[in-house]
Amino acid sequence: MRGKKLIVSIVMACFALSLFAGTAAAEKVLKVGIIGPFTGPSAKTGQEFKGSVTMAFEKVNNMVGDYKLEPVWVDSQSDPAKVASAYSEACERIGIQGGVLNWHSSTAVAAMDVAAQYKVPHMFGFGATEVVNQKWRSDPEKYNYWGGKGWPIPGKLMAGYAETIDNAVKSGKFKPKAKNVAIACEDTDWGHSAGDAVAAEFEKKGWTVVSKDYYPITQTDFYPLLGKLKKQNVAVMFSTSTAAPVTSAFIKQTREVGLKSLIIIDGLGWSGDWYKMAGAASDGVLDMIPQLTTQEAKDWAVEFEKRFGMKPSPSAGGLSYDGASFFVKILQRANEKYGKLDKETIHKVIVEEVNTGKLTYAKADGAIIMNEYRYNMDTMPDPVVARDGYFFPVIQYKGGVGKIVYPEDWAEAEFMAP
Incomplete structure (x- = not known):
């Protein structure tokens, strides 16, 4: 009788351990917020964002280390008030640990406050307006959660x-x-x-x-x-x-x-x-x-159209693909340096290595549009505009x-x- 009880106890313990292991494995998911105009007047851009991010994440099999990348689509609807609400929900209820992309300048200005409030690092927002730069420089410690932009000021x-x-x-x-x-x-x-x-x-x-x-x-x-x-x-x-x-x-x-x-x-x-x-x-x-000038860029465009039924533009499609790919490189660095991925470790890499020009993303890394995406504290939050850098x-x-x-x-x- 005692032997039977022992066997039952061992079986239950093994079951509990396997259940715990399964739960622990399930928790190895990194939720990434993707801000884009997925509905509204710029919905076509949102479609290109979705295709580009999907391809960028698939390039690494949707994995960084043992973390599965899970995109969370945050619909800006081209409206500052709506993006603030949607991004807040993504940060608070859904639990995103980082974010990438954004199309409009007005929605970028609104999303900056949300990123700062929830301390969620966000990279490569396309909001080019000087208002973003002015806000960022007014309080860098607060607004450096809004990382390097994907589009410099128009000037x-x-x-x-x-x-x-x-x-x-x-x-x-x-x-x-x-x-x-x-x-x-x-x-x-x-x-x-x-x-x-x-x-x-x-x-x-x-x-x-x-x-x-x-x-x-x-x-x-x-x-x-x-x-x-x-x-x-x-x-x-x-x-x-x-x-x-x-x-x-x-x-x-x-x-x-x-x-x-x-x-x-x-x-x-x-x-x-x-x-x-x-x-x-x-x-x-x-x-x-x-422009899509390299063979790699042209091949990417062919594959994009084949998969999503629309021609990608170098701007909405190509730049967002590079931005999402750069973000993946940031995640890889954070996992390598700190052994875990969360909003704190991602933020550290952005502040310490991306903003200072130590970590860049170039053609050698797989960039298809610009020669190199790099930042420094003189240009932040803008990228370095140069013929060998960011140039139109x-x-x-x-x-x-x-x-x-x-x-x-x-x-x-x-x-x-x-």
């Missing part, structure tokens, strides 16, 4: 437009009747930052900014605005929006009203399927986006293909005047 990139056009005027390729420019952008932190940056760069070159207009992010009727600009004989028209339906509607309507300006639409090519929406109206438009060329579209026209030593095609 660090936008100078290329003014340089391209001013060079074309000097060489005689572009002969405007007057050196004037009009700004028309979405009424968001991004729109204002980009519009102000471009205006400042043109003014440095001796151009006159004749008007600045800002429209709701959901607006698709631009006929009154474009009619006004046509009467002003505007030589250069600059616009930007983070919503693909808006940019495609804008460029189509410029052609319909007969606007003869040289058109810049920053971000026209952010959506992989942009040409399906904009069509031939995009011919001659200037944009500033990275100016491209001009024809027949749905964008070719580099600036810088001149990178040029693939001659600048086309309107």
